[in-house]
Amino acid sequence: xxxxxxxxxxxxxxxxxxxxxxxxxxxxxxxxxxxKVMQEPEFQEEFHELLREYVGRPTPLxxxxxxxxxxGTKVYLKREDLCHTGAHKVNNTIGQILMAKRLGKTRIIxxxxxxxxxxxxxxxxxxxxxxxxxxxxxxxIKRQAPNVARMKMLGAKVVPAESGSKTLKDATNEAIRxxxxxxxxxxxxxxxxxxxxxxxxxxARFQSVxxxxxxxxxxxxxxxxxxxxxxxxxxxxxxxAGIYYHYLDNxxxxxxxVEAAGKGIDSGxxxxxxxxxxxxxxxxxxxxxxxxxxxxxxxxxxxxxxxxYPGVGPMHAHLFRxxxxxxxxxxxxxxxxAGLELxxxxxxxxxxxxxxxxxxxxxxxxxxxxxxxxNLSGRGDKDLNTYIEYFNLA
Amino acid sequence: MNRINKKLxxxxxxxxxxxxxxxxxxxxxxxxxxxxxxxxxxxxEIGLPFSDPLADGPTIQESSTAALKNGMTTATLFEQIKDIxxxxxxxxxxxxxxxxxxxxxxxxxxxxxxEIGIDGLIMPDLPLAEYExxxxxxxxxxxxxxxxxxxxxxxxxxxxxxxxxxxAFIYMVSSASTTGKTSGFSTVQTDYxxxxxxLQLKNPQIVGFGIKDEETFKAxxxxxxxxxxxxxxxxxLTADGIEGIxxxxxxxxx
Numbered sequence: 001x002x003x004x005x006x007x008x009x010x011x012x013x014x015x016x017x018x019x020x021x022x023x024x025x026x027x028x029x030x031x032x033x034x035x036k037v038m039q040e041p042e043f044q045e046e047f048h049e050l051l052r053e054y055v056g057r058p059t060p061l062x063x064x065x066x067x068x069x070x071x072g073t074k075v076y077l078k079r080e081d082l083c084h085t086g087a088h089k090v091n092n093t094i095g096q097i098l099m100a101k102r103l104g105k106t107r108i109i110x111x112x113x114x115x116x117x118x119x120x121x122x123x124x125x126x127x128x129x130x131x132x133x134x135x136x137x138x139x140x141i142k143r144q145a146p147n148v149a150r151m152k153m154l155g156a157k158v159v160p161a162e163s164g165s166k167t168l169k170d171a172t173n174e175a176i177r178x179x180x181x182x183x184x185x186x187x188x189x190x191x192x193x194x195x196x197x198x199x200x201x202x203x204a205r206f207q208s209v210x211x212x213x214x215x216x217x218x219x220x221x222x223x224x225x226x227x228x229x230x231x232x233x234x235x236x237x238x239x240x241a242g243i244y245y246h247y248l249d250n251x252x253x254x255x256x257x258v259e260a261a262g263k264g265i266d267s268g269x270x271x272x273x274x275x276x277x278x279x280x281x282x283x284x285x286x287x288x289x290x291x292x293x294x295x296x297x298x299x300x301x302x303x304x305x306x307x308x309y310p311g312v313g314p315m316h317a318h319l320f321r322x323x324x325x326x327x328x329x330x331x332x333x334x335x336x337x338a339g340l341e342l343x344x345x346x347x348x349x350x351x352x353x354x355x356x357x358x359x360x361x362x363x364x365x366x367x368x369x370x371x372x373x374x375n376l377s378g379r380g381d382k383d384l385n386t387y388i389e390y391f392n393l394a
Numbered sequence: 395m396n397r398i399n400k401k402l403x404x405x406x407x408x409x410x411x412x413x414x415x416x417x418x419x420x421x422x423x424x425x426x427x428x429x430x431x432x433x434x435x436x437x438x439e440i441g442l443p444f445s446d447p448l449a450d451g452p453t454i455q456e457s458s459t460a461a462l463k464n465g466m467t468t469a470t471l472f473e474q475i476k477d478i479x480x481x482x483x484x485x486x487x488x489x490x491x492x493x494x495x496x497x498x499x500x501x502x503x504x505x506x507x508x509e510i511g512i513d514g515l516i517m518p519d520l521p522l523a524e525y526e527x528x529x530x531x532x533x534x535x536x537x538x539x540x541x542x543x544x545x546x547x548x549x550x551x552x553x554x555x556x557x558x559x560x561x562a563f564i565y566m567v568s569s570a571s572t573t574g575k576t577s578g579f580s581t582v583q584t585d586y587x588x589x590x591x592x593l594q595l596k597n598p599q600i601v602g603f604g605i606k607d608e609e610t611f612k613a614x615x616x617x618x619x620x621x622x623x624x625x626x627x628x629x630x631l632t633a634d635g636i637e638g639i640x641x642x643x644x645x646x647x648x
Contacts, residue, residue, distance in 0.1 A: 016524060017521065017523075018492060018519045018520065018521065018524065019448075019519060019521060020448060020449040020518040020519055020543065021518070021521070021542065021543040021544060021545055021548065021567070022449060022543070022545050022547070022567060022570065022571075022572075024521070024547075024548070024552070025547045025548070025549070163452070163455050163459075164445065164446065164455075164459065169446065170446075173446055173448055176448050177448065177449075177451070177572045180448075180449065180570065180571065180572050181570060181571050181572060181575060182570075183545075183547050183570040184547075184570075278497070279496075280493045280496055280497060281491075281492050281493040281496060281519065282446070282493070283446075283448075284448075284519070291493070291497070293497065294467040294468055294469075294494060294497060294498075295444075295468070295493040295494035295495070295496065295497030295498070296444065296445040296462060296494070297445045297446050297493070298445075
């Protein structure tokens, strides 16, 4: 079975481009050009130079000695938290801003939930001197004031999404509406492996630098390219797509996806799409999503603002349905404890999204000789307020 | 013959009205339809509300959200309009987004529409390629006309493709926008209307997006067969209630 995208833009049953005709010319332009542009040597050169000089890649593959001892297996952390702007998101925004320039676009729009992708987009727009408009749910703007300030300092205009539940899915709707209203000069930088084809594939390709580096780094450390497992948290799923990418079709590498159970799968306050979602259409893509029996998209919940998306990228929906991926869901409480534990054992404060991936070791046992690579997708600075409140640290 | 095709043969410019089912109140659906028929409209688009209507501006987003809060569902709509053909003869089209249809079951949805006497469907996020690959046969089995959109950005070759795949009318979006956005037409629109007219398509065109009064209706139907009013009607319905429907329509086409 093939786990990557096919020529029609599908991962198994999932994917495609379910978009209104108003978006067709934009999406079609991208579909016809993205691979061609990405394969140009000058594009590759510019992309990798920026990743090296500006983002700070390659990021280390760090052997977490004390964490490994505690759980009786060999755990490596892929340190995406050390990327400029503090998370893996920037790998994609660098790639897409270069794509936008090749396509002659002068205006950039993006959606953001917690603000990480918004900051990563505002950053590359500042770098390239392009106009930047970021849509963010009105509720999220209140919750994430520091990231709103960062975007403004970087010169972006932050527009509140006042429709629906006023969170990430509504910000995405608003960004899509902006694109409909500005069909010629604007490029939409989607922040995850979601949206109509070719977005999931394009974003996955930009993020695939993560597993490309792991392969090389693991040879130095373990004498082999392939770990036994790769582990990542999944909201939309871009950091996961990045660390899975070069292992998708290698059955010797286990793929573990960690979703946010929120207050528990059955609590009514959860974001575990694989457990609670059904096949449907969200933001232009056929995938698994949380919805009412009547097909209305519901509002997910997680303590982590980066994981409370009601859908999941079509690649992950396929990994789930085909059984290629092992899906685990982790509650708020378990994630918070795991974040604290990594801080104390390794001196690394992770983003709460990432803490979900770290929390699986309590129940999911690995063999002593297993090599497990976790994508440490982001750093915890942005989550300090949540950590402070949760652990009474003030 | 399907009621839409029959209506398109009439020698007049057609006025079609979009409204959101279950708005302003849940039980208003059939009352609004009856008032529109009484006011003399030629065609009605019954909007099945969706939580995330990507192609719609604030007015229809709000009416959709309100209708969902009122408790509107696909099954409720079908129940409300099950006897509509006892009293209404004009073409009725269901307009909605694809996900609720998918959850109801595409075949079941089409069967139910046929049973009630719905004549066509507009699903903005079910694109031509997916339709032709997976659903065309089902739609045709139940004699439901799928109405496709074109915009000023749609290339001629694609318009030809859409024309070939259509068998009723083409929904001609007046400008690059979500619904309810435009204010009046400029030469950009009128040039576009003329460009399309020159293509000599086999399907007539009905213009939507930006029609709100007599002036815009006239401008839109200069070359096109008819026009669709959505957001402006919802706004009037919100402001003046069901009693105001007759008055609103009489001002569009005095």
